[in-house]
Amino acid sequence: MLARCSTFALDGLEPVSVSVELDVRPGLPGFSIVGLGDAAVRESRERVRAALLNSGFEFPLKRIVANLAPASLRKAGPGFDAALAAALLAASEQVPLLSLEGTAVFGEISLGGEIRGCRGTLAAAEGARAAGIQRFLVAEERACEAGLVEGLAVGGVRDLRELASLLAGRTGMRPPRGRVSLPVEPGGPDLADVKGQGAAVEALTIAAAGGHNLLIEGPPGVGKTMLARRLPGLLPPLRRDEALAVTRIQSVAGLHSGDALVSSRPFRAPHHTISPAGLVGGGSVPTPGEVTLAHLGVLFLDELSEFPRHCLDSLRQPLEDGFVTVVRRGFTAVFPSQVTVVAATNPCPCGHAGDSSRCKCDQRALDSHSRRLSGPLLDRFDLLVTTGQPTRSDLEAGPSLTTVEARRRVLVAREMQLARWGETGVSSNHMASESDLRAGGLFGDEAVRVVGDAYDRGLIGPRGRVRVMRVARTIADLEQQQETAEEHVLAALSMRLRANEASR
Amino acid sequence: MSGGACDRCLACSATLAAVGGHLQLTAPRSRPKRLLSLEPEALIGAVGGERTATLVERLRRFDAGRQRSLITRAGIASACRHRGDFEWPEYTSVDPEPPWVLYALGDPGLLAAVRPAVAVVGARKADSYGRETARLIGREVTGAGAVVVSGLALGIDASAHIGALDTDAGRTVAVVGGGVDRPYPRSNSTLHRRISERGCIVSEMPPGTGVWRWSFPARNRLIAAMSRLVVVVQADLGSGSLHTAEAALARGVPVAGVPGRIDSPLSSGVNHLIADGAVVIGAPGVVPGLVGLAAAERPSVPEELKEALDLVIEGRSGDLIERGDDDAARLALDLARLELQGLVERVAGGRWVLTGGAG
Numbered sequence: 001m002l003a004r005c006s007t008f009a010l011d012g013l014e015p016v017s018v019s020v021e022l023d024v025r026p027g028l029p030g031f032s033i034v035g036l037g038d039a040a041v042r043e044s045r046e047r048v049r050a051a052l053l054n055s056g057f058e059f060p061l062k063r064i065v066a067n068l069a070p071a072s073l074r075k076a077g078p079g080f081d082a083a084l085a086a087a088l089l090a091a092s093e094q095v096p097l098l099s100l101e102g103t104a105v106f107g108e109i110s111l112g113g114e115i116r117g118c119r120g121t122l123a124a125a126e127g128a129r130a131a132g133i134q135r136f137l138v139a140e141e142r143a144c145e146a147g148l149v150e151g152l153a154v155g156g157v158r159d160l161r162e163l164a165s166l167l168a169g170r171t172g173m174r175p176p177r178g179r180v181s182l183p184v185e186p187g188g189p190d191l192a193d194v195k196g197q198g199a200a201v202e203a204l205t206i207a208a209a210g211g212h213n214l215l216i217e218g219p220p221g222v223g224k225t226m227l228a229r230r231l232p233g234l235l236p237p238l239r240r241d242e243a244l245a246v247t248r249i250q251s252v253a254g255l256h257s258g259d260a261l262v263s264s265r266p267f268r269a270p271h272h273t274i275s276p277a278g279l280v281g282g283g284s285v286p287t288p289g290e291v292t293l294a295h296l297g298v299l300f301l302d303e304l305s306e307f308p309r310h311c312l313d314s315l316r317q318p319l320e321d322g323f324v325t326v327v328r329r330g331f332t333a334v335f336p337s338q339v340t341v342v343a344a345t346n347p348c349p350c351g352h353a354g355d356s357s358r359c360k361c362d363q364r365a366l367d368s369h370s371r372r373l374s375g376p377l378l379d380r381f382d383l384l385v386t387t388g389q390p391t392r393s394d395l396e397a398g399p400s401l402t403t404v405e406a407r408r409r410v411l412v413a414r415e416m417q418l419a420r421w422g423e424t425g426v427s428s429n430h431m432a433s434e435s436d437l438r439a440g441g442l443f444g445d446e447a448v449r450v451v452g453d454a455y456d457r458g459l460i461g462p463r464g465r466v467r468v469m470r471v472a473r474t475i476a477d478l479e480q481q482q483e484t485a486e487e488h489v490l491a492a493l494s495m496r497l498r499a500n501e502a503s504r
Numbered sequence: 505m506s507g508g509a510c511d512r513c514l515a516c517s518a519t520l521a522a523v524g525g526h527l528q529l530t531a532p533r534s535r536p537k538r539l540l541s542l543e544p545e546a547l548i549g550a551v552g553g554e555r556t557a558t559l560v561e562r563l564r565r566f567d568a569g570r571q572r573s574l575i576t577r578a579g580i581a582s583a584c585r586h587r588g589d590f591e592w593p594e595y596t597s598v599d600p601e602p603p604w605v606l607y608a609l610g611d612p613g614l615l616a617a618v619r620p621a622v623a624v625v626g627a628r629k630a631d632s633y634g635r636e637t638a639r640l641i642g643r644e645v646t647g648a649g650a651v652v653v654s655g656l657a658l659g660i661d662a663s664a665h666i667g668a669l670d671t672d673a674g675r676t677v678a679v680v681g682g683g684v685d686r687p688y689p690r691s692n693s694t695l696h697r698r699i700s701e702r703g704c705i706v707s708e709m710p711p712g713t714g715v716w717r718w719s720f721p722a723r724n725r726l727i728a729a730m731s732r733l734v735v736v737v738q739a740d741l742g743s744g745s746l747h748t749a750e751a752a753l754a755r756g757v758p759v760a761g762v763p764g765r766i767d768s769p770l771s772s773g774v775n776h777l778i779a780d781g782a783v784v785i786g787a788p789g790v791v792p793g794l795v796g797l798a799a800a801e802r803p804s805v806p807e808e809l810k811e812a813l814d815l816v817i818e819g820r821s822g823d824l825i826e827r828g829d830d831d832a833a834r835l836a837l838d839l840a841r842l843e844l845q846g847l848v849e850r851v852a853g854g855r856w857v858l859t860g861g862a863g
Contacts, residue, residue, distance in 0.1 A: 196826075196827065197826065197828065198826070198827045198828020198829050198832060199825055199826050199827065199828035199832060199836075200826075200828065201828060202828050202833075217852075217853075217854065218854075347852045347853045347854070348632075348852060348853075352853075353632060353852040353853040359631055359632050359853075360631060361631070361632070362628070362629045362630060362631070362658075362659065364658065364691070366632075366852070367691065370852075385854075386822065386825075386826060386853065386854020387826065387854075388822065388823060388826045388854070450844065453844050454843075454844055457843075457844055457846060459843060459844070487837055490836070490837040490840035490841060490844075491833065491836055491837060491840070493840040493843065493844075494825075494836040494837070494839055494840045494843075494850075495836075498850060498851075498852075
């Protein structure tokens, strides 16, 4: 007897429909699985057998062959257990054969028969909807996550017995419980905790408003990390499709708890000992890296100069393109990587550059520091802000600007950008090209003249010129000005990155 | 015969290079006093040891014509007291220990005493205060029409040269211990190239010569000899810059020092010089006056930018900017305007410093 059950495999972040075909016929008793499964799939035989027996079902003493189609796709993980068990129940006529029509089952099985959730449930559910599946059965703990997909009937099941009675039509589907709405206010740490650092807070606001990458420079212990952690809260709330994308990534990476849609923008702060594969994604089965885990959120690189050069170089293309392609033997995966990068660095090896009574670095140390920092990655930063020790009065002052207040300004600026280039594919100023910026009188004559003067003076290069124009435009958006004025360009110039000092 | 130094002086200079290692052995710690001006036969006799015969033979077979054409082909000018590609500098006639030959890469016109030369020297190991001060003095001196002389070492020397190159005139002379075609240290090779393009690199050793311990004090005496004033910016008690100061005093050249923190070892040598009576550089802008030049005129600053410029001079710009309030926002705009005029520049640590007004 042959039974078929649908389930889903993950190819990177993409769900691929997999048909579990299971044949039971007389012969020497045995259970084999074919179809390019990994070790976890092969071990599935033992789990399914024990689970069936422990749940009071019969495990047929016949020749059992299961095939995971398409056979050319490599399949990994324990997510096929439940589908195998369901197909086996149907093939051995313990549940009606027709009950598996239009049904997908996704989950791992314990020896006792409980169905457990596994990574990538949301992606699998999206695949089920796309494949026209009517019924998606999943571990109860993950039902809520799968329920985020609209237009798909999701049923949560606790164990194999419940799965069987549901398939046999003895019980109805239990709809998932839980929140699926988006909270309005951002969680996370509040900007009001930051004392002093007015310039840095302003730079954060500009970065949030225009999507600009920000480099924070300052001595140790003045709160560079603290500032960076507050950027996700300043960004506009995730739209539903964005939230789904973030949830899917976190689900695939095993970071999602399974109850609700992720509502806050991700903040990832990889340590500088990370490998390039960890940063941009990799592994023999491609898994998303930190830049993808930070998709639509903030990637924070603390101690930028400590990151190995090849790691930083590997970030260039993902930051430029907004996605990263990982190619491994037999696999090609495309991961999204639209992130705002915040990096922090000491101004010199000892951290006290500019404070001549404390900085003890000689020229050699400074040169090697700026060499480490230089390079094409710095070209991706639009803003540089320097933080210093807050003064006593700063620390004793009452609460300052809150996240909600600052975000109000950001949202206004974002709306201006959306109204301006909603249809051009430019999501925010940091993606605008020079022709975008010069179109429609966005730049006043005075502003253009200042940009030209700065270029003549050698303060900015060709790339820096566009960066300064983008930041100037964001500053104008924050002030709700239709035309970029001289002051906006000057302010942008005062926050530009220095030309590389090592190239003397 | 083409131009360049005379045969005999080229031979003397080549001998010096040939016995460089011997000099190192004879005077491992101190300077080879009075040896540098010895006639080559006497020099070989003094330090040649076992190799005396070989060295004498090599001197006898020295082919001045070939040496001259090699030098010329490398684009290097040479001169001695008898003849040369450029005028033999005046000071050499009174110097107690003059060089045999001067080899010059770049513009040897800078060696003539038409313009006063100011040596700006100091320690290789310098902090940001020292480097910024050296750069500022370098700019001021060049901006006022004088020539900055230094030794192309790391730290203060490099910053002084960079300061001179910051200006339009870019007049600076680097006196090096080895051959003028050998950048030393290697990390300064970019600066070496820039000086050879706009200033002049000069040495008493033939091209291709490496450096020995004694090369540095020897080079320092040339710096002292060709300068009208020696400014020591930052030096500890063991620094070679004190040799330069000593050599200057022996030649009657005045010495000035930039005071440093009394608890900083980096400035202990300079502070010691000042205690011994060196001229104190108490403020930016006074160095040109010490050699009888007026400081370069600052381009006029609009009234509304004066306040920002004053804050830069007082070194308070960075702290104010970090506050990020409305005043800071206004100040940031003014600083950007000053930067556009080339009057200030932003440096590491989020501060703005004067560019010396030579833009």
